[in-house]
Amino acid sequence: MQDRTHAAAATPGETVTVAGWAHELRDLGGIAFLIVRDRTGRIQVKFEKEAMDDELVATGTDLTRESVVAVTGHVEEEERAPTGVEIVPETVDVIAPAEPELPLDPSEKVGAELPTRLDNRTLDLRRGEARAIFEIRAEVLRAAREAFRELGCTEITTPKIVATGTEGGTELFPITYFGREAFMNQSPQLFKQLMVGSGLERVFEVGPIFRAEEHNTPRHLNEATSIDFESAFIDHEEAMDACEHVVRAAYEGVAANCADQLDTLGYDDFSVPTEAFPR
Template sequence: MDERTYTADAEPGEDVTIKGWVHEIRDLGGIAFIIVRDTTGKIQVKFEKDEMDDDLVETGLDVHRESVVAVTGAVEQEERAPTGVEIVPESVKVIAEADPELPLDPSGKVDAELSTRLDNRTLDLRKPAVQAVFEIRAEVLRSVREAFRSVDATEINTPKIVATGTEGGTELFPITYFGREAFMNQSPQLFKQLMVGSGLERVFEIGPIFRAEEHNTPRHLNEATSIDFESAFFDDGDAMDVCEHVVKSAYEGVAENCGAQLEALGIEDDFEVPDGEFERLTYEEAIERINATGELDEPLVWGDDLSTEAEHALGQAVGEHYFITDWPSEIKPFYIKDRDDDPEVSTGFDMMHPSMELVSGGQREHRYDQLVAGFEQQGLDPEAFEYYTKMFKYGMPPHAGWGLGAERLVMTMLGLENIREAVIFPRDRQRLSP
């Protein structure tokens, strides 16, 4: 076991060994300091040159920033030190020397372009604000899992290599699979539906999805993390209830457990947990409100999808999370069930942040004949999906669910300007490495 002391645990009067990175070096003549950083914070190490061995001073002050060191010494109280204590070293060992020419400044004093940061992500993550994003992301996923468990959902893992796409052959990444063509899965949609017919009834998954979209925007990725839910004997309203519960739980978990991280990002005073029920607008009501804003060059009509500009106009009008329900059947996927009293209207819904869409969901078509007809209406070959459709012959219950983009949730929660800031190693049209 590592017997080091973390910087946050160093107390006056103790002899400790700390290990971490050289964050800063300050040489003031007769006295000098290095600041050592580890996962818990920073601590000052003091060198009084005239009173210390020359080799010890030389080792401590010749080291380059971001080198990994081990410092052994006595902890003393020092009110002028950044954390109120400092270490007087007995030994300094350089574990891993850093190149003096760093591609970016991990202290954050000098800004770097996002592309430079992503090219050097390991260094970038040494900044407290960047690290805070991923600590918060971890808390979001933990809270989401707890929220699903609170509604008795079982976690599943579905294949990411598939023979057919969720919505046909568009936007798929093809791969060679033992001499056959296969694809990276766009969504766990079909598999999670099969699971609700298996007897598990209520399931969730958090996993990667792959979309060969040629977007190059601050809110699109080609590999993303999807938070998915599906439940037997649910309708679209039930699914929206769980969606709202999960999103609120994510915010509550961050508010309760990530105070230091919110402070590192400078948003601790602005962070708010959504309060009250999310407004539910029908698609028809949504386009009426969008048109009433006067923000679009051309008014929307029934059957139009919502552009980015339309989403922004409505988001500004609503001002908080909300749902859009009762979408036209023709613009929703084949597996979304139509309203029993109006086949032109689907049970599909989207859940929106004021700045963008976060969730797509709805009640699913569970009747075999209607499901196959839906394939044909959208120009898809039902036989290519026989593994899926045939199970609807054997007692598939009514069911509903949704998919939520994890990166978009984190991005909107923290007010990040680019979705790539919510991914450690993002994949987009240009970026395949690191």
């Protein structure tokens, strides 16, 4: 959608097309308001029933929540609107209508149990808190990668299907690999050491690891994302310095780029470590 404007960028005086999900609809009789949500936020769309085409009003006010829509119209200032602006629509295009009865409420006005959320994960991830977690996670990984590059590291990706275990302290996930027994890798440790010994000297990897350890929930996949570092010509103090550098960089990235997400999650005391870590 080349001519699309995100909700947060809609400026009074412009004619824009916003696209997103029908978050909420309030019908007050002679006037109705549609809240459209996209990844940048929400924007209000105003329908004055007496002054607008009946078909346009019907399209905008008969929407089911979470339907996918595109709205084209003129942006006006409105201090009573959630973001201080609203759209007076010229067209409303229903791209994908949603079912009238949803299994959960992404606006969280009505709560849902964890099994319901997991069974309907696409809807669940439309919640602001869930989206904030993913955005913070992405920033942590971005900042960590940049920090490793500052340390002169080369990023690698290692096999996740292996013939033998890497570590002896955890159970392995066995799989069948073209008629032969294989395992999901517990750690990239051996591969990191091979790469360091090849002459790269310093490497890191961000990738999945698998541990066949029992949990109390049948939904736990025993999969985690591991941030791994390996270096030649380094002692234990220098290794800890490298770890501190990466951890502090992740904090700094989140502090600089995720203020809204931290606020959504209720972290009002988030701060970057300023002193050396205890050793």
